[in-house]
Amino acid sequence: ARILDNVEKRTDLSPLDKIGAAAHDLVMWVTERRLHFIAIDRSENELPAPILAKHREAKRRVLSGMMRIIEEAVVAGE
Numbered sequence: 001a002r003i004l005d006n007v008e009k010r011t012d013l014s015p016l017d018k019i020g021a022a023a024h025d026l027v028m029w030v031t032e033r034r035l036h037f038i039a040i041d042r043s044e045n046e047l048p049a050p051i052l053a054k055h056r057e058a059k060r061r062v063l064s065g066m067m068r069i070i071e072e073a074v075v076a077g078e
Contacts, residue, residue: 001058003029004065015073022069026062 007013007022030037040047040055047055 001061001065004062004069008065008069014078015069015076016078018069019073022066 003025004022007018007025010018010021013021044052044055
C-alpha cells in the first residue's frame with residue numbers, strides 16, 4: 001500500500017506512467033519477498049484475527065490505490 005501511496009504523490013509522472021511505475025514497484029516488492037509473499041498468500045485464512053484484519057486492510061488499500069491511479073489515467077484520456 002505504501003508503494004501506491006508513493007507513486008500517487010509523484011508529480012514527475014503522467015497518469016499512465018504512474019500505472020507502469022506502480023506495477024513495476026509492486027512486482028519488484030513481491031519478487032524480492034517471494035517466500036514471504038507465498039507464505040502469507042497460502043496461509044492468509046489461518047492468520048490470527050488482528051494480523052488478518054491488518055493484512056486485509058492493506059490489500060484493500062492496494063486495490064483502492066490502483067483504482068485511483070487507473071481512474072486518473074482514464075480522466076486524463078490516457
